[in-house]
Amino acid sequence: MTDLELELRNLAPHLDIPEAPPLAGAVLTRLDRHRRRRRVLLVAVAAGVTALAVALAVPSSRAALLRFFHLRGAAVTAVDRLPRLSPGRPLGVPIPLGSASFRLLLPNGPRPERVYAGDGGYWLRYRGLLLFEFENTNGSEILKKAALGTTDVEYVDVDGEPGIWIGGRHALYLPGGPPRAAGHALIWQHGRLTLRLEAAVGREQALAIARSVR
């Protein structure tokens, strides 16, 4: 070992590193919360199955509702045909990143090219990726989506928080606007926020991006 290496090693005890806080309690509480959420999710899936059974039992609704998925502030309905879809519309008013009413969560990697306030939340535009974040305070659904029954729609787990993956073209309804055409998307809860990611990526890549948000 050279002198410089020895000096570095001898420096270590002099570094001002705080005592490690006990972590086990907090970690176990979070794991327990995660287990409970999974149980809730299973109940939600069971409720969806029941809704499907009811829908199929009633002939008049057989053509409309095939499956139903729900998250806080968002709902996805699987239907047999999509409505007429409008192309994209302006995302809202451009704002600086730091001026949102809550701290915006960012995926790992470059910062967003633009941030817009609109549709009851914030749109973060990246190259090839669109992220929408909102805080659901009154329990209403801000995001409503309709996907064809043949489209891959499923509940997913994003680091212990529930999410819905939509692996195909679908209709996105935002408050006060016509249904918009949307591609692959992942919606998930993150603490108090609900996020929606839209990008031409597969399920695993979308989940990896979602798991990286901080």
Added chain:
Amino acid sequence: MDPPGEAALVERARRGDSGAFEALVVSYQALAFRTAFVIAGDAADAEEAAQDAFVKAHRALGRFRSGRPFRPWLLTIVANEARNRRRTRGRRTALALRAVVPGAPAEDPEAAALASEQRERLLTAVERLRDDDRDVLACRYFLELSEEETAAALGIRRGTVKSRTHRALERLQKELR
């Protein structure tokens, strides 16, 4: 080398024994926090990173290969969490020296002042290095991680640890001139 009995603890944790996982957290919380702190430079970020790392490690236990050492595997997750936080902040908080080392024997005040000045100069030079040079030195000398553990923590190959350490020491030497 993992402590004796650890493989059994990991195996029990994989099967859902929360007591076994708790024992693993208790064994590694100091290392996890210290590693995260050295990378992120902030106590709150380090605590959050270490906590998140344990939660993610628990969820990923199913993918952990039996018989492999647990410590480097955990370090990979911890260091990744800490780097993510550092990236989100957009800057690194520089490490600082303790004002007094508790329990240190009384020294000649003049010699103590000189040693302290030298340490300050060395740490400032380390903190001026680019992140990858600084991180490899921090892992090897501040955290005293092995080459294998450093490779795991930094997500690089063992050979790269050697070459990067060599390069970082050269750059540090230049900074000190």
